[in-house]
Amino acid sequence: MKVDVKKLNKISEIREEVLVLGVFQGQASRDKVVNQVDDLTGGVVVRFLAKNKKFGKIFDTVTFHISPKDHKKLERVVLVGLGKPEKLDVYVLRQIAGFIGKNAVKETTSMALYLPQQAKIADNADMVVTGVATGMFDPGHHKSKNEESKEKVKVESITFLTEEIVKSDQMQKGLLMADAINKAREVVNKPANIITPEYMVNFAKKMAAEGKLKIEIFSEKQVNEMGMGIMASVARGSEEDLYFVVMRYLGAGSQGPTLAIVGKGITFDSGGISIKPSESMEWMKMDMAGAAACFGAMEVIAKLKFKINVICACPLTENLLSGKATKPGDVVTGLSGKTVEVINTDAEGRLVLSDALTYVQKNFKPDYIVDLATLTGASVVALGNVATAALGRPQKFVDAVIQAGEQTGERMWQLPLYDEYRDLLKSYIADIANISPGRGAGTETGAKFLEEFVDKKQKWVHLDIAPTAWEEGDKPYISKGATGYGITTLVDLAFNLSKKGGL
Ligand code: BES
Ligand code: ZN
Ligand code: ZN
Numbered sequence: 001m002k003v004d005v006k007k008l009n010k011i012s013e014i015r016e017e018v019l020v021l022g023v024f025q026g027q028a029s030r031d032k033v034v035n036q037v038d039d040l041t042g043g044v045v046v047r048f049l050a051k052n053k054k055f056g057k058i059f060d061t062v063t064f065h066i067s068p069k070d071h072k073k074l075e076r077v078v079l080v081g082l083g084k085p086e087k088l089d090v091y092v093l094r095q096i097a098g099f100i101g102k103n104a105v106k107e108t109t110s111m112a113l114y115l116p117q118q119a120k121i122a123d124n125a126d127m128v129v130t131g132v133a134t135g136m137f138d139p140g141h142h143k144s145k146n147e148e149s150k151e152k153v154k155v156e157s158i159t160f161l162t163e164e165i166v167k168s169d170q171m172q173k174g175l176l177m178a179d180a181i182n183k184a185r186e187v188v189n190k191p192a193n194i195i196t197p198e199y200m201v202n203f204a205k206k207m208a209a210e211g212k213l214k215i216e217i218f219s220e221k222q223v224n225e226m227g228m229g230i231m232a233s234v235a236r237g238s239e240e241d242l243y244f245v246v247m248r249y250l251g252a253g254s255q256g257p258t259l260a261i262v263g264k265g266i267t268f269d270s271g272g273i274s275i276k277p278s279e280s281m282e283w284m285k286m287d288m289a290g291a292a293a294c295f296g297a298m299e300v301i302a303k304l305k306f307k308i309n310v311i312c313a314c315p316l317t318e319n320l321l322s323g324k325a326t327k328p329g330d331v332v333t334g335l336s337g338k339t340v341e342v343i344n345t346d347a348e349g350r351l352v353l354s355d356a357l358t359y360v361q362k363n364f365k366p367d368y369i370v371d372l373a374t375l376t377g378a379s380v381v382a383l384g385n386v387a388t389a390a391l392g393r394p395q396k397f398v399d400a401v402i403q404a405g406e407q408t409g410e411r412m413w414q415l416p417l418y419d420e421y422r423d424l425l426k427s428y429i430a431d432i433a434n435i436s437p438g439r440g441a442g443t444e445t446g447a448k449f450l451e452e453f454v455d456k457k458q459k460w461v462h463l464d465i466a467p468t469a470w471e472e473g474d475k476p477y478i479s480k481g482a483t484g485y486g487i488t489t490l491v492d493l494a495f496n497l498s499k500k501g502g503l
Pocket of ligand 3: 266269287346348349375
């Protein structure tokens with residue numbers, strides 16, 4: 001798909017088939033572009049708006065067909081509601097853009113988009129492009145007689161009509177992000193009989209090749225030899241080999257800041273010997289969304305050539321059960337030398353991540369670490385599908401991560417890392433237990449476990465993306481399934497850190 005930007009002069013100069021006009025609630029009739037369109041329709045638009053005074057709520061939409069006599073190219077004008085101006089932040093804007101991509105433009109190859117000045121398009125053009133292109137994502141799926149899978153007419157070009165200055169590189173960035181997001185969504189959506197750890201290695205290789213990145217792949221044998229026994233303990237019940245993927249983007253050389261991103265890559269989480277109930281277990285094919293997002297972000301960061309070093313480290317394995325599987329009560333030793341009593345084999349994400357965190361600190365001494373993981377059901381209980389749980393330290397770095405999320409319409413909500421939560425992870429036999437005995441504070445104790453493997457002075461944020469990695473229902477702006485959450489946050493964070501030269 002191509003994106004372009006043009007100054008809006010006269011409607012008669014439009015060359016696209018479809019024009020999408022964003023309108024604020026109750027304000028459409030005052031919009032001068034809407035009035036130009038009204039002239040084309042012989043008053044139909046204004047008559048509609050007079051009868052529908054409240055038109056313009058988020059996702060409201062109405063289509064007007066244009067006669068070839070009145071305009072040579074333009075076939076349709078679609079009005080899309082933006083809601084109230086004071087409520088239009090990047091989160092809402094990205095959703096509206098997603099809605100436009102998913103629903104408002106069908107059966108067309110070229111679209112022009114006009115948003116009123118109050119929509120602050122100049123600052124957020126990248127996210128509008130990302131929104132439209134991720135909205136258009138077709139999950140495809142695997143139905144043999146799928147009507148949906150028939151050749152669809154797809155938008156090939158989007159032209160922004162604006163009165164502001166929108167830089168074309170902002171829009172290219174938006175396209176790159178959408179492309180990475182959609183690739184990540186594809187692998188997260190696919191079932192675990194296809195997306196094995198080995199498949200994920202190949203996916204990582206492709207993303208690395210796209211960004212011309214260095215990539216190292218450690219086998220299960222090597223992971224064991226290197227002493228990453230906590231990570232390896234998770235893979236013992238699976239017939240598939242474990243892989244630990246490390247990608248490097250060195251955009252700043254020895255001078256610049258280094259950010260490490262660590263992603264949970266469990267291609268299927270059955271719970272292991274602490275097996276999950278069968279209800280909804282099928283969704284645990286998405287337990288590698290953190291790793292998929294990290295690979296996606298690496299591709300974009302490398303293509304945009306940010307002046308920062310970024311290390312990506314992702315353990316890839318299944319969490320299954322067999323005669324060889326790790327058993328509750330087993331004690332395992334990691335790269336840090338610390339021992340863990342595995343009380344519950346379903347708390348496996350923190351196990352694989354603990355060694356990955358140790359590895360990046362030992363080998364790269366990063367200035368910053370962000371880990372992304374579908375770590376706890378408790379975070380879904382706390383936040384629904386609406387926000388990611390963020391935990392970390394120091395506060396300034398947590399704020400920087402949340403801010404990068406806000407910039408790109410990815411919501412986060414901070415939870416605490418109080419010392420009392422560490423007390424809940426005491427083990428009588430090992431340095432730490434992998435779960436707490438009670439039911440409370442599941443997300444906090446998960447993060448506290450990870451913190452055990454993070455040096456005292458290390459800037460680190462853990463993002464529990466269990467709430468946001470997966471959309472449970474088909475929404476107006478995104479199809480059911482994987483969301484690709486985290487990619488835009490990581491990209492903007494890397495950019496912000498590269499600009500400031502540190503916090
Ligand atoms: N992968 C799950 C967490 C999860 C739940 C992700 C729902 C996405 C949606 C994780 O490995 C897990 O099983 N966590 C346990 C931890 C518990 C045993 C302390 C959980 O949340 O129940
Ligand atoms: Zn689990
Ligand atoms: Zn899991």
